[in-house]
Amino acid sequence: MNRTVAILGAGPAGMEAAACLSAKGFEVWLIEEGLEVGGHLNCWDRLFPTKRPGQEVMDYLLKGLKGVNILTSSKISEITGENERYRIKILEKQDIIADAVLICTGFIVFDATRKEEYGYGIYDNVITSVDLESRFREKKEIRMKNGEIPKKIGMVHCVGSRDEKVGNIHCSKVCCVTAVKQAIELKEAIPSAQLYCFYMDLRMFGLGYEELYKESQEKWGVQFLRGRLSEAFENQDGTLRIRIEDTLTAKPLRMDLDMLVLLVGFLPSAGTRYFSELLHLQVNPNGFLQPLDEHTLIHDTVLPGIFLAGSCKGPKNVEETLADARSSVIRLESYLAKRS
Ligand code: SF4
Numbered sequence: 001m002n003r004t005v006a007i008l009g010a011g012p013a014g015m016e017a018a019a020c021l022s023a024k025g026f027e028v029w030l031i032e033e034g035l036e037v038g039g040h041l042n043c044w045d046r047l048f049p050t051k052r053p054g055q056e057v058m059d060y061l062l063k064g065l066k067g068v069n070i071l072t073s074s075k076i077s078e079i080t081g082e083n084e085r086y087r088i089k090i091l092e093k094q095d096i097i098a099d100a101v102l103i104c105t106g107f108i109v110f111d112a113t114r115k116e117e118y119g120y121g122i123y124d125n126v127i128t129s130v131d132l133e134s135r136f137r138e139k140k141e142i143r144m145k146n147g148e149i150p151k152k153i154g155m156v157h158c159v160g161s162r163d164e165k166v167g168n169i170h171c172s173k174v175c176c177v178t179a180v181k182q183a184i185e186l187k188e189a190i191p192s193a194q195l196y197c198f199y200m201d202l203r204m205f206g207l208g209y210e211e212l213y214k215e216s217q218e219k220w221g222v223q224f225l226r227g228r229l230s231e232a233f234e235n236q237d238g239t240l241r242i243r244i245e246d247t248l249t250a251k252p253l254r255m256d257l258d259m260l261v262l263l264v265g266f267l268p269s270a271g272t273r274y275f276s277e278l279l280h281l282q283v284n285p286n287g288f289l290q291p292l293d294e295h296t297l298i299h300d301t302v303l304p305g306i307f308l309a310g311s312c313k314g315p316k317n318v319e320e321t322l323a324d325a326r327s328s329v330i331r332l333e334s335y336l337a338k339r340s
Pocket residue numbers: 157158159161162170171172173174175176177200201202203263265
């Protein structure tokens with residue numbers, strides 16, 4: 001079948017879709033603005049809920065890319081329709097002519113410095129869940145800035161999500177279970193540490209998540225306190241004093257901690273925003289790309305031949321991302337079959 005598909009974005013969704021389309025005999029161009037394929041999966045150490053190494057999934061995805069044309073460091077400047085096909089102009093590279101385009105530009109994580117009152121980028125012992133994940137990935141010991149082992153660690157849920165003050169009302173869906181996974185990993189690394197999760201609601205929606213949550217309490221003694229962090233301050237010795245609004249008792253709570261981990265939420269990536277503007281695609285109130293119908297046409301856009309997959313449409317875990325990529329391949333195939 002002599003049909004060409006261009007995939008914009010080489011994170012897990014783009015890689016999986018590229019592998020499936022290539023296996024079906026399509027000519028596939030996987031175009032990535034960054035230096036390498038893999039997206040955020042390159043940053044995750046172990047995946048919830050089983051704590052399997054993220055590298056195992058990456059190895060699986062990389063294996064599928066034989067036969068796929070991969071262009072990294074490639075910035076797309078223009079996409080124009082041309083006789084029911086699309087011409088994709090890439091800066092300083094050849095144009096690609098494609099019968100269909102699949103947008104897989106994913107998400108970015110919330111910039112925690114925007115919540116100045118939490119002290120990220122100001123106090124040394126305030127880190128994000130992404131920073132913590134890199135420390136796990138690089139097998140670094142978990143230490144405070146002064147080299148001491150933290151004895152009391154707080155995990156703050158919903159940072160940059162469900163927060164009208166920063167303009168994001170959506171739930172990022174995976175940060176509750178990420179907090180539970182990381183709290184367990186911190187206990188594995190520092191068994192004597194006391195772990196506190198500060199949450200608004202706990203959203204353990206996936207298979208095995210509730211069990212992980214139970215394990216965190218029963219086996220590891222992680223404590224869950226319902227409340228929203230209002231402020232963090234640094235004590236003279238570098239430890240942190242936090243103020244929590246306890247939403248159950250409506251009483252303010254103060255606590256001293258050695259380290260604070262902010263569970264940063266998901267936002268549309270720069271690429272997702274760029275293609276929404278370039279192609280005049282619909283977006284939802286949170287800026288993610290909106291499919292033509294959220295139940296029945298979950299990959300279609302207002303433009304024929306331009307499709308969506310993965311977390312450019314909203315927060316997803318890894319298995320949902322891969323499943324969405326595979327179903328987009330079925331949709332692309334039927335679209336191209338009708339045209340031939
Ligand atoms: S998944 Fe949990 S931490 Fe993340 S935004 Fe939703 S409720 Fe908040």
